[in-house]
Amino acid sequence: xxxxxxxxxxxxxxxxxxxxxxxxxxxxxxxxxxxxxxxxxxxxxxxxxxxxxxxxxxxxxxxxxxxxxxxxxxxxxxxxxxxxxxxxxxxxxxxxxxxxxxxxxxxxxxxxxxxxxxxxxxxxxxxxxxxxxxxxxxxxxxxxxxxxxxxxxxxxxxxxxxxxxxxxxxxxxxxxxxxxxxxxxxxxxxxxxxxxxxxxxxxxxxxxxxxxxxxxxxxxxxxxxxxxxxxxxxxxxxxxxxxxxxxxxxxxxxxxxxxxxxxxxxxxxxxxxxxxxxxxxxxxxxxxxxxxxxxxxxxxxxxxxxxxxxxxxxxxxxxxxxxxxxxxxxxxxxxxxxxxxxxxxxxxxxxxxxxxxxxxxxxxxxxxxxxxxxxxxxxxxxxxxxxxxxxxxxxxxxxxxxxxxxxxxxxxxxxxx
Amino acid sequence: xxxxxxxxxxxxxxxxxxxxxxxxxxxxxxxxxxxxxxxxxxxxxxxxxxxxxxxxxxxxxxxxxxxxxxxxxxxxxxxxxxxxxxxxxxxxxxxxxxxxxxxxxxxxxxxxxxxxxxxxxxxxxxxxxxxxxxxxxxxxxxxxxxxxxxxxxxxxxxxxxxxxxxxxxxxxxxxxxxxxxxxxxxxxxxxxxxxxxxxxxxxxxxxxxxxxxxxxxxxxxxxxxxxx
Numbered sequence: 308x309x310x311x312x313x314x315x316x317x318x319x320x321x322x323x324x325x326x327x328x329x330x331x332x333x334x335x336x337x338x339x340x341x342x343x344x345x346x347x348x349x350x351x352x353x354x355x356x357x358x359x360x361x362x363x364x365x366x367x368x369x370x371x372x373x374x375x376x377x378x379x380x381x382x383x384x385x386x387x388x389x390x391x392x393x394x395x396x397x398x399x400x401x402x403x404x405x406x407x408x409x410x411x412x413x414x415x416x417x418x419x420x421x422x423x424x425x426x427x428x429x430x431x432x433x434x435x436x437x438x439x440x441x442x443x444x445x446x447x448x449x450x451x452x453x454x455x456x457x458x459x460x461x462x463x464x465x466x467x468x469x470x471x472x473x474x475x476x477x478x479x480x481x482x483x484x485x486x487x488x489x490x491x492x493x494x495x496x497x498x499x500x501x502x503x504x505x506x507x508x509x510x511x512x513x514x515x516x517x518x519x520x521x522x523x524x525x526x527x528x529x530x531x532x533x534x535x536x537x538x539x540x541x542x543x544x545x546x547x548x549x550x551x552x553x554x555x556x557x558x559x560x561x562x563x564x565x566x567x568x569x570x571x572x573x574x575x576x577x578x579x580x581x582x583x584x585x586x587x588x589x590x591x592x593x594x595x596x597x598x599x600x601x602x603x604x605x606x607x608x609x610x611x612x613x614x615x616x617x618x619x620x621x622x623x624x625x626x627x628x629x630x631x632x633x634x635x636x637x638x639x640x641x642x643x644x645x646x647x648x649x650x651x652x653x654x655x656x657x658x659x660x661x662x663x664x665x666x667x668x669x670x671x672x673x674x675x676x677x678x679x680x681x682x683x684x685x686x687x688x689x690x691x692x693x694x695x696x697x698x699x700x701x702x703x704x705x706x707x708x709x710x711x712x713x714x715x716x717x718x719x720x721x722x723x724x
Numbered sequence: 725x726x727x728x729x730x731x732x733x734x735x736x737x738x739x740x741x742x743x744x745x746x747x748x749x750x751x752x753x754x755x756x757x758x759x760x761x762x763x764x765x766x767x768x769x770x771x772x773x774x775x776x777x778x779x780x781x782x783x784x785x786x787x788x789x790x791x792x793x794x795x796x797x798x799x800x801x802x803x804x805x806x807x808x809x810x811x812x813x814x815x816x817x818x819x820x821x822x823x824x825x826x827x828x829x830x831x832x833x834x835x836x837x838x839x840x841x842x843x844x845x846x847x848x849x850x851x852x853x854x855x856x857x858x859x860x861x862x863x864x865x866x867x868x869x870x871x872x873x874x875x876x877x878x879x880x881x882x883x884x885x886x887x888x889x890x891x892x893x894x895x896x897x898x899x900x901x902x903x904x905x906x907x908x909x910x911x912x913x914x915x916x917x918x919x920x921x922x923x924x925x926x927x928x929x930x931x932x933x934x935x936x937x938x939x940x941x942x943x944x945x946x947x948x949x950x951x952x
Contacts, residue, residue, distance in 0.1 A: 336840035336878045337822075344836055347827040407822020407837070407879025414802035414819050425801040425825055505936045506795060506831035652831035653933065657765035659780055660773040665765045667786060669833035673840075674754035674849045681760065 314709040321702030328695035329404045337407055339692045343671040346648040346685040351405040353640040354697045357526075358398035358704070359432070359497045360519070360636060364527030365391020365439055366490040367557070369483040379549045384479070385446045385717040386538060387531045392439035393707035394530065395493070397700025399432055404696045424500045431492045438486040443711075445478040450716050457715070494519040501643060506652040508583050510643070512575070518568040524561035525606070526636045528554050529629040534708060538718050541622045552619045558632065559613035562606055569603070582656065582664035590646040602642050605635030649684050726792075726811035727886055728913040728941035729900075730920045730929075731785055734948055735907045738763060738770055738783030745902025746787070749887065751858025751874040753842035754849045758834065758884040759787035759899055782947055785907075787899070788813065788834045788884035789932060789940035796826035796835060805881075808865060811913075811941060812886045816869040822879040831933045834883050841878040863889040886910070913941060 332339050342349045368387035371377045380387075403409050419426045444459065451457025452471045463471050498519035501510035532554045539547050576584045591599045609632040612618035618628055651666035668681035689697070711717065738761055746752075746759040764784050765773035772779035794813050797805045804819040805826055827835045847853070856874060863872035865888070872889050876882055887897035891910070895901075900908045911920040920943070923929075929943040 336838070336844075338840035340839075343839065344827060345833065347824040347837065405823065407824070408820065408877070409822075411802075411819070411821045414804070414821055418803040418819065420798075420800055420803045422798045423801045423825070425799065425823065429801070500825070504795065504799075504829050506829055647828075651833065653786070653833055655764050655784075657773060657780075659778065660765050661775055662765040662773060667764070667784070667833060668760070668762055670755060670757040670760065670836060672755050672837055674845070680755055680757070681762075 311709050311713045314705060315713075318702045318706035318709060321698045322706065325404075325696050325699035325702060328692050329699070332404065332692060332696060333409070338673065339690060341687055341690045341693065343673060343682075343685055345651070345669040345671055345682050346644070346687040348405075348644055348648070349687055350641070350689040350693045350697050351401060353637070353644055354700060355398050355401040355405070356497060356519075356640045356643060357637050358394050358401060358700045359493055360523040360526045360640070361530040361633075362391050362394035362398060362435065362439075362527060363490055363494060363520075363523035364394075364529070364531040365389070365442065366483060366486040367524055367528055368531050368554070369442065369479070370487040370490075371557075373480050373483050374487070377553060379553050382547065382719060383531060383535050383550055383554075384483075385443065385719070386535050388439055388442035388446060389708060389711050389717060390531050390534050391490070391527070392436070392443055393704040393711075394527075394700075395432060395436050395439060396707060397703045399436060400703055401697070401700045404699065424496060424503055427496045428493075428500060431489060431496050435486070435489050435493050438482060438489055442479065442482045442486060445475050445482060447715055448475045450719075490523075491520060494523045501647070507647040508576075508650060508652075509587055509647040512572055514568050514572050518565060518572070521561045521565040521568060522636055522639060525558050525565060526632060528557045528561070529609075529632050532558070532625060533629045534712075536622060536626060538712055544622050548620070551625055555613040555619035555625060555628070558629070559610045562610035562632075566607065566610070582654070583650070586650045586654075586664055587646050590649060591642070594649070595642065595645045598638050598642055598645065601638040602635055605631045605638070609635070645687070648687070651683055725809070725915075726913045726941065727891065728790065728811070728911070728920055728943065729886075729897075730909040730923045730943045730945060732907050732909070732923075732945040733782060733784070734945060735905045736761075736783045736785060737905055738781075739904065740769075741902050741904055742785055742899035742908065745898040746884070748857050749859055749890075749898035750872070750885075751842075751856070752836075752882075753838065753845045753876070754851070755845070756836045756838075756882070758836065758882070759785065761785045784944075785899075786832060786834065786932070787942075788886075789832050789938065789942045790884075790886065792939035792941060793937060795829040795831065795936075795938060799825045799829045801825065806869075810891075812888065812891075813883075814865065814869070814871045814885055814888060815881055815883065816871065817873060817877055817880050817882070818870045820880040822881070824881065826881055831936055831938065835881050836883060837881050838876050838878050842875045859889050861889075863892075865892075 365387040368380050369384040372380050372384055406412055415429055449472045451460050452463050452468055495516040498516035502515035505511050576587050609628040612628045618624050653667040654664045656663050666683035668683045670681055740761045743759045743761055761783055763769050763781055772781040774780050790813055802819055802821050804816045807813050858874050860874055864870055871885055891897055896910055900910045909919050911918040913920055924943050927945045930946050931940045931943060
């Protein structure tokens with residue numbers, strides 16, 4: 308109990324810090340970030356994409372129970388749905404501080420442009436938020452009825468416990484089955500925001516949506532794994548070992564698929580030998596080599612580790628593997644931005660001067676002593692304010708998960724095993 | 725009507741008068757340039773590029789290419805970016821939510837964001853107080869959309885409007901008026917007898933990043949300087 312109070316306090320502090328920083332940003336404009344015209348999306352969008360990714364876990368785990376009869380995972384369907392709900396809430400919240408005119412966001416609903424992948428994303432993310440909420444709700448109903456707690460459940464008062472149990476069972480399955488395609492869609496559509504843009508060679512590939520799905524299955528399942536480990540505790544680890552190992556295998560297996568996509572993508576970029584492809588390769592392996600190495604090596608380690616007996620058999624090993632994966636996936640999301648924005652789309656080759664690629668400079672949007680007005684590369688690194696604002700989804704996820712685990716029973720005791 | 729522009733690269737001397745005229749007429753805040761002129765290949769403007777004494781120097785003015793298939797308009801979630809009945813791609817400053825998706829989508833780097841309140845930016849860099857430059861009034865299109873205002877709201881995207889405040893009443897854009905070399909010709913691409921249509925028929929033209937399928941309405945007359 309003490310631990311959960313500490314975590315709630317921490318979550319509250321994170322949310323408070325981010326709201327204060329956001330307030331400061333609203334007052335001064337996005338000039339307080341290090342984004343500029345030439346590098347117009349940064350930490351906020353990367354963090355958003357990260358949380359969309361980890362939101363996958365919920366319905367992947369629940370639907371594997373129903374679709375593939377993986378009974379071992381059944382005790383964790385509640386935790387899975389909760390992690391999905393919290394993550395998608397965090398992702399949705401992260402978008403708002405990135406808007407220059409957040410008070411006008413309703414314009415998307417009043418004057419939607421259905422050609423824009425951003426509008427599709429608003430639709431599928433809202434749907435997923437609703438579905439994951441319903442998933443948690445229907446699974447908790449029997450307990451609430453039993454204990455006389457919960458909310459939005461006045462209608463169950465007149466029903467019998469058996470009726471509520473049966474209702475919960477039936478609807479948990481239905482929600483999970485409807486939710487699975489929506490879970491796939493949030494990654495597909497979020498990836499399409501980027502992949503549709505012909506101006507950015509790094510994004511403009513049909514492999515991006517399936518790759519987003521594979522990364523989401525890996526990182527989303529890892530988040531369920533971590534929350535489940537914490538909820539179960541070291542002492543009862545052995546009781547649920549089978550479920551943990553299954554989740555570790557899902558993580559490792561989807562990382563194999565991810566690395567397959569990464570490889571074919573790199574081959575396509577590298578094979579043609581054109582200046583655009585070479586620029587991308589020199590950015591990812593040269594200028595942003597360390598970040599790219601983080602993106603590749605940490606998940607690769609987790610993948611191999613989770614396939615070994617040692618890696619998936621202890622509390623500590625599963626925890627370390629998952630945390631390393633999160634860092635790697637976060638680097639992966641940041642690497643969506645760097646090679647895309649710092650390979651300027653308007654590059655020209657100058658015949659006769661033997662210049663193969665020259666980027667037409669862009670005005671950064673700020674006049675400052677000692678800083679250039681026009682640039683053809685922007686060394687983006689988030690400001691302190693940006694880091695503070697980006698704590699919002701971390702605080703929200705921590706708050707929702709901790710509060711829910713504290714208030715309700717998310718780990719049904721096994722009956723008749 | 726489909727308004728377009730022809731830019732004669734044979735005549736451009738890279739003086740940047742168009743950029744300055746554009747900037748002041750359209751009251752662009754410090755650090756914002758709707759219209760730019762650079763020397764392709766050179767690390768700074770007006771420096772020749774080449775090898776072994778074979779030097780060359782061209783100037784390339786770039787502003788909004790007024791695409792017929794504009795990536796920026798397609799991605800705009802709230803319909804703030806739109807094409808008017810004259811084929812001009814415009815932004816409604818009162819509808820833009822500031823998501824900057826259009827900046828990522830535009831291959832030409834012409835979209836500019838108001839990272840801070842333009843009034844604050846002007847004061848901070850030391851522009852004289854009370855001195856206001858540019859077209860002094862708001863301009864709304866026939867549907868009442870705000871497509872020009874001297875001090876843009878913070879957090880919205882802006883770009884070249886083909887000087888909507890002037891061209892809507894039959895005048896020329898500021899860059900065309902301000903060009904000392906008569907490099908820029910502005911007119912209706914749908915009218916076969918307009919000067920722009922005639923030039924496009926007569927001379928070889930280039931459009932920037934045509935391979936992306938954006939169908940720009942800005943045509944460059946390729947430089948034909950005899951080199952030998």
